[in-house]
Amino acid sequence: MVDPQKLLFSLSSFLAAAITLAIAFAASMPRPWWALLTVYVTAQPMAGAFRPKVLYRIGGILTGAAMTLLLVPNLQNAPELLVLCLASWTGLCIYLAVLDRTPRAFLFQMAAFSAAVMSFPYLDDPSSIFETTIARVLEMMVAILSVTAVHALLQPWSATPVIRARARSFLDHARRWTAEALSSQHTRLENEHRRALAADVTELGMIAVHLPFDQRWAPATRRRVYALQQQLANVLPLASAAANRLDLLRAAPGISPELAVLLDDMTDWLRPGEGNLTQAAVLAAQARQLAVSLEKAHDWDGLLAASACLRMAALLDALVASERLYAGIGEPGGANDASLEDAPFTLARDHGVAALAGLATGTAIVLYCAVWILLAWPNGSATAAFAALITCSFAAQDDPAPVIGRYLIATLKTFPFAALYLFVILPRVDGYEMLVVTLAPTLVWMGYIQADPKRSAQALPMFSCFIVAMGFLPRFQADFANFINTGLAQVGGIVATLAVTRLFRSAGVIWTARRIVRANWADVAELADIRRPFRPDRWTASAIDRLGQVAARMALARSGGDLHAADGLADLRIGRNVIPLRRALPHVPHDMRRHLGTVLAGLTGLYADRWWKGVPLPAPDTLRQHIDDALADLLALPAEEHRQAALQALVGMRCNLFPDASAPHWQAAA
Structure with missing residues (x-):
């Protein structure tokens, strides 16, 4: 069954690719394939998500270009120092990108990657570095602007329904979990089940960052979404605290009849689709009144029961506020929006993990270049560029090695397909129009894979292998030796990245989880x-x-x-x-x-x-x-x-x- 939204996204990306290729050919850009690849690297399935990234990517490209023009001409006579400076710059950018987990991280990531791919292929002959850098900037910016314009016009997805769906899912999940906790003996739930609610809260705020770039941002203001995020964050500790108190009460003295009746009423209301907001306010008031009477006894059992009542009342307040804020998302702004704070969550930062990612990236680049220079490999510069692309793309992963391994497998699977096009199909194609028609089935198919979250990781290596192997020069050239050398450069870059990653980033997700717990x-x-x-x-x-x-x-x-x-x-x-x-x-x-x-x-x-x-x-x-x-x-x-x-x-x-x-x-x- 074909998903219409995924197909629309793929067709939008292909249209942007066709426009980019037409502009690149008309302007006689030296590397049209680079512009075409940038289209698919930049495209994002959610319209509201790719626009801020576009702005940051353009800023990153310009920053990387400026660093290239600063370093290469001044250090062209000291290649060892130049490589060290480029590796240090890339490591610093990756450190900042891993540290900043907002869309702003794309600025640092693109600054690292663009400086590497603009510099490495021309370290042997830096005399034309200025013209080359300008060409790379133009190629990438044409691609970014094309994909932005096309996706903005066709609007495959909007951030607003994604936020509503995520918030609704969280509220239903939280109400089910809380109903279970309050209605029966509260046993330890699976860790990932409880913590998944926290992941939803964080993700909601990350999506809210995109609202100002969404065509429908006006009715779903960031203030309302951030306020909803704050209320949902209160649900987690309040629900677990109430369940904790009830566990202790059931273990020894038991639950009083008044509290049992209140629990039954609250459980009925907590079931998704049951009860209204007015009923919740009445239940919260009853819980507070019961807490006051229980606390007067000044004994431990009364304090436990009073604590449970107060936590349940606060929980109901948070859920009611969340439901009201949820109902307002996607609706015309209300008068109360002005009183809400426009401040997102402060995300936790781990300087140690970020520094390790930056150090590993910089060290990897030094090793790539050392092997390339020592072996005097003609295609070594391309290997270093591909290695930099992959290293920068997966630097934020806890353990990038498994992802890079799958990247290698997807690349190897795509090579025969690229050879079929280059040596069998494209020699029979004449003109831009026929080229676009010929490429349509393959690029639309790969774009559909990119729109599928379960398979999207396969898309980048497929696009990279296919587009780079084609070359897409203004005049067709089917050079088998060049095809093999380019393929070896890509595979060499992936293998080198995989080897260095296993050497420097073998700690894995458990090590990172321990660091997070200790930081807490x-x-x-x-x-x-x-x-x-x-x-x-x-x-x-x-x-x-x-x-x-x-x-x-x-x-x-x-x-x-x-x-x-x-x-x-x-x-x-x-x-x-x-x-x-x-x-x-x-x-x-x-x-x-x-x-x-x-x-x-x-x-x-x-x-x-x-x-x-x-x-x-x-x-x-x-x-x-x-x-x-x-x-x-x-x-x-x-x-x-x-x-x-x-x-x-x-x-x-x-x-x-x-x-x-x-x-x-x-x-x-x-």
């Missing part, structure tokens, strides 16, 4: 440290983002390993409990402030130790005693906003850090 521990330690700046919103965004990053990697970790034991959701709940404690410090008496500070200092020490040793160490019993002391002091204070928030935060900490501990000592003494 370090951030929790910093959040709890009263000597450090207090940025709760920034921390929450980073924690949610890291939870999403771990999602795709956790499935590869062995079951029962310490990586699974490092429960990111528990750390997220603990971090969110730190926030009301720090906010309450200026509003409680001095003695109480000292007790809260002792709890925070204990948390800082615990998470600092976890970060240092790299394992999820258990919390010391002294920390539990400090939490119990702080709870007893807070219960003796008059009820007010900050006291209530700090009390519930301490209850949450005790539940997450010491789930199997007995009731606090002050209850036993009473």
